[in-house]
Amino acid sequence: MASTFGVRLRKFRMAKNLSLQQLADEVGASKAHIWDLEQGKTSNPTLALLTELSRALAIPIKELIGEVDASADEENLAPLFRDLRGLTPEQLEVVRGLTKNLREMGNGGKSRS
Incomplete structure (x- = not known):
């Protein structure tokens, strides 16, 4: 079963050894919003937030959202x-x-x- 966005977000955050608050501060979001994303209570983050999360976690957006079979185009x-x-x-x-x-x-x- 494919992992959800929230599971991936938490995995990447933990791999960077960042607390919820540290990541929230880094991307300009609230700690509660990051928590809700990780728990799947909130879905569909904005492109701006995805961009900031990608930057803060040093991973491509496609990896964060689970697009592992993205085309060369x-x-x-x-x-x-x-x-x-x-x-x-x-x-x-x-x-x-x-x-x-x-x-x-x-x-x-x-x-x-």
Whole structure:
């Protein structure tokens, strides 16, 4: 069974010998929020928090979130993710819709007549 984000976060934090408070201070979050992430009470951390956690723990984001089978093209996506940071919530919703449509097309969901 694949480990959850919280389990991985705790494992990497412990490997760095950081307390909850130390990691929270390092990433600009509350100790309670880090605890909730580790316990699975909170999910879906923001990209900004993932970036800070990745930096503080000195591991790639893909490893933190459990993407071990990432494609070689992933490096090409980094600039895209940086560009997404500056978008408004409305613009991000458009991007989500576009990516959903692209995934459906990739899964054989071609236009139906």
